[in-house]
Amino acid sequence: MEQESAVDIVKELKLAIHEQGSSIEKSLEKSLDELRRVDHWNNEKERLVVITDNSLLVFKYDFIMLRCEQIQRIQLNYIDRISHGSFSFPKRSLAKRDGEGVRVFWDRLREPSFVSKWNPFATDFPFITFTHHPVGNINDSFAALCDIQKFAEQLKDAALKAHTLKPVPGKANGVLVLQQPIYIEAYVGAMSFLGNQNKLGYCMARGSVGF
Secondary structure (H helix, E strand, O other): OOOOOHHHHHHHHHHHHHHOOOOOOOOOOOEEEEEEEEOOOOOEEEEEEEEOOOEEEEEEEEOOOOEEEEEEEEEHHHOOEEEEEEEEOOOOOOOOOOOEEEEEEOOOOOOOOHHHHOOOOOOOOOEEEEEOOHHHHOOHHHHHHOOHHHHHHHHHHHHHHHHHHOOOOOOOOOOEEEEOOEEOOOOOOHHHHHHHHOOOOOOOEEOOEEO
């Protein structure tokens, strides 16, 4: 991936979406970022994130085969809170994470269940967490593509606009923006430590296999 330019990534993403016949959004020009998604067990996963007029699109993108493997869509007019800050863990947790992150919420009234919190494969959380991507240290083009602060500001503006243009009946309009720690309720951290150290959440060539 280090050999790809930011422009090439954008072109390849659009081509992959077109080849799949996706009609999720027509506008892909508003914002595209290369970030790391951090799950509730502190596992990090490489993701391309696109902000459109109506949605936040999160792509699992295969940079080896040049194709989209998974797409998650979050409607902007459902986003009700955006938190930005450093990561924090329980007092006796062995897990740790440096840097800052952004957490996006779209259902402030729903809390994750006890079962989901202790299931490392659970995906039914009403929020998603991102942090910077290490590829941003390569050059200025990648730094712009991986700017977590810029992403948070663009998402806030897009969500506020979506709330105004397409309010959701029965749902309070507006986006609460908070500067506060991003709490991850992970304790031991052995699985995330091994996975993150070995970049298992990234699309990389590993011998004859890329994943």
